[in-house]
Amino acid sequence: MVKVLFFARLRQQLGTGEVRLENFSGSIAALRDALCDQNPAWRAHLCDDNIRTALNQELVATDCAVAGGDEVAFFPPVTGG
Amino acid sequence: MSSFDRIIVCETPFDVAAEYAALQRGACADGACAMFVGSVRDFNAGNGVTQLALEHYPGMTEKSLAGIIADARARWGLGRVHVIHRVGAMQVNEEIVFVGVTSPHRQAAFAACQYIMDRLKTEAPFWKRETVHAEDGASEERWVDARASDTAELEKWA
Numbered sequence: 001m002v003k004v005l006f007f008a009r010l011r012q013q014l015g016t017g018e019v020r021l022e023n024f025s026g027s028i029a030a031l032r033d034a035l036c037d038q039n040p041a042w043r044a045h046l047c048d049d050n051i052r053t054a055l056n057q058e059l060v061a062t063d064c065a066v067a068g069g070d071e072v073a074f075f076p077p078v079t080g081g
Numbered sequence: 082m083s084s085f086d087r088i089i090v091c092e093t094p095f096d097v098a099a100e101y102a103a104l105q106r107g108a109c110a111d112g113a114c115a116m117f118v119g120s121v122r123d124f125n126a127g128n129g130v131t132q133l134a135l136e137h138y139p140g141m142t143e144k145s146l147a148g149i150i151a152d153a154r155a156r157w158g159l160g161r162v163h164v165i166h167r168v169g170a171m172q173v174n175e176e177i178v179f180v181g182v183t184s185p186h187r188q189a190a191f192a193a194c195q196y197i198m199d200r201l202k203t204e205a206p207f208w209k210r211e212t213v214h215a216e217d218g219a220s221e222e223r224w225v226d227a228r229a230s231d232t233a234e235l236e237k238w239a
Contacts, residue, residue, distance in 0.1 A: 077227035080207025
């Protein structure tokens with residue numbers, strides 16, 4: 001099981017902050033595509049070039065591999081401070 | 082994480098005077114202390130701001146800040162490093178962020194304080210949502226957009 005989190009504007013656009021995927025293995029990019037196949041309305045938001053990705057709470061590129069037990073997050077550029 | 086580091090993510094206001102005292106008292110080997118405090122501004126992108134809300138990614142936030150502090154320690158000889166960041170709802174003029182650094186000498190303290198803020202602005206998973214006065218007098222909420230100038234600031238540390 002892979003836990004997938006969404007934050008801020010993206011969370012609002014998708015209408016959810018968390019989904020879980022069973023039996024997934026592949027890259028973050030493949031995971032994103034799988035989510036967009038399940039929810040076609042998400043593609044415009046989730047596949048935006050500005051969206052950042054984290055794997056197990058560290059910023060990574062979308063070619064990173066995901067395995068069961070991992071936590072993946074998608075979010076817009078950060079605006080703290 | 083060094084025992085001289087302190088990372089706090091909190092929903093309640095903090096007291097800068099108390100934070101300075103906590104940072105500096107007993108740091109007897111350090112003659113320098115540099116602090117940065119960021120507050121909620123009353124305008125942004127042409128509109129008056131009345132309230133700000135901050136969302137974050139619990140867990141990753143603390144991990145990200147700890148990594149930034151560790152990188153600062155690798156660059157400069159630092160004593161104590163304290164980072165505090167508010168989340169949740171806050172009002173205009175309230176403090177959002179505090180970065181305090183002690184060091185034997187001022188150059189390291191100044192540089193590390195700026196370095197930590199520059200990295201925090203572009204990496205730590207916080208997102209601002211502001212309530213603004215719209216032109217028709219109504220209030221509206223909007224997510225704050227990231228600034229390219231914040232990313233450009235990082236180049237000086239490359």
